[in-house]
Amino acid sequence: MFLLESHLSAGPFHFKLAAHDGRARAGIFHTPHGDLLTPVFAPVGTQGTVKGVTPAQLSELGASLVLANTYHLYLRPGEKRVSDMGGLHRFMGWQGPILTDSGGFQVFSLADMRKVDEEGATFKSHIDGSLHRITPTKAIQIQEDLGADIIMTFDECAPPYDRSYTESALRRTQAWAESCLSAHTRTDQALFGIVQGGVFPDLRERAAKWISALGFPGYAIGGLSVGETKHEMNSMLEVVNSILPEDCPRYLMGVGSPEDLVNAIGLGVDIFDCVLPTRLARHQEAMTLTGRLKLMNAIFANDPRPIDESCTCYTCQTFTRTYLRHLIIAREMLAGTLLSIHNLFTLIRLTGMARQAVIEGRFSDFALRFKESYT
Numbered sequence: 001m002f003l004l005e006s007h008l009s010a011g012p013f014h015f016k017l018a019a020h021d022g023r024a025r026a027g028i029f030h031t032p033h034g035d036l037l038t039p040v041f042a043p044v045g046t047q048g049t050v051k052g053v054t055p056a057q058l059s060e061l062g063a064s065l066v067l068a069n070t071y072h073l074y075l076r077p078g079e080k081r082v083s084d085m086g087g088l089h090r091f092m093g094w095q096g097p098i099l100t101d102s103g104g105f106q107v108f109s110l111a112d113m114r115k116v117d118e119e120g121a122t123f124k125s126h127i128d129g130s131l132h133r134i135t136p137t138k139a140i141q142i143q144e145d146l147g148a149d150i151i152m153t154f155d156e157c158a159p160p161y162d163r164s165y166t167e168s169a170l171r172r173t174q175a176w177a178e179s180c181l182s183a184h185t186r187t188d189q190a191l192f193g194i195v196q197g198g199v200f201p202d203l204r205e206r207a208a209k210w211i212s213a214l215g216f217p218g219y220a221i222g223g224l225s226v227g228e229t230k231h232e233m234n235s236m237l238e239v240v241n242s243i244l245p246e247d248c249p250r251y252l253m254g255v256g257s258p259e260d261l262v263n264a265i266g267l268g269v270d271i272f273d274c275v276l277p278t279r280l281a282r283h284q285e286a287m288t289l290t291g292r293l294k295l296m297n298a299i300f301a302n303d304p305r306p307i308d309e310s311c312t313c314y315t316c317q318t319f320t321r322t323y324l325r326h327l328i329i330a331r332e333m334l335a336g337t338l339l340s341i342h343n344l345f346t347l348i349r350l351t352g353m354a355r356q357a358v359i360e361g362r363f364s365d366f367a368l369r370f371k372e373s374y375t
């Protein structure tokens, strides 16, 4: 471990790297709505709400950064309406830092409902079939109206194994990154560039070099956790993180299983988001640092223990497995809320433990112990 005073000024944004342990990093990212202690996990609030959890509960469980989806908020209620209501922080009642994606991932997930050209993407709304067009300039305008602290360039997430398509998508993503930079006007928002390139090391290398040269205050790594193997994901992270500037935060988009978090932190990633904890909660599954529990299972019918005896979240401090299983069977909405609180707390706790291990110079030991006990 060593201390490194790295500074990058971008208006009110400032990333300070406090410690290294191998490639793992611990840092502080200052934003206009508060500091992020990295590595950090961001709960996902797709529609401007983390499903089933109030902002007060999010604060209590230790969330610092929340993600909202540009595509969804653009379609409903519309970015102008959010802006009229005072911006996203005021609208959703979350005063901490917010990150919005560019909408690219959702648009490109629409498959046969969208058409891509060199200037942008035209697509049909999944809500009412109406026709829409997002260009890099439009993606920035929407995100400026929404008003998150961290915003993303418009990128194309290509199928990871199709090399020729990935190459053409990469050309568009690079051109779009430049358009996004010129369109971006708000100095109270940090615009992150995105590295794509599928599972191809040379394309990832090219993308990372190219995007780094544009001098963004932070970088996202996209197009991973979309069907590739763990080995492929790790190889891509190794290539990309050896190129991205040390003094900027690195955000691995859409990754959030405990084992992937620990792996990626070990490879130098600082920021994560994923729907997994709240999605699993709605499917009656609890995440723990040793594996998952399906609470519907009959073995929990008469079990006085909390989900995780080592957990200090509100759910574990208050309720038994028997009670939670009862709520699930009785189809009570509180079940989803209590499980979401616990699952989110588990990932936030895990990133906090990893951060402490980096600061104390024992990250590899921490990661090894985690992997040995996680099933």
Ligand SMILES: [Zn+2]
Binding pocket: 307, 308, 311, 312, 313, 314, 315, 316, 317, 341, 342, 345
């Ligand atoms: Zn808990």
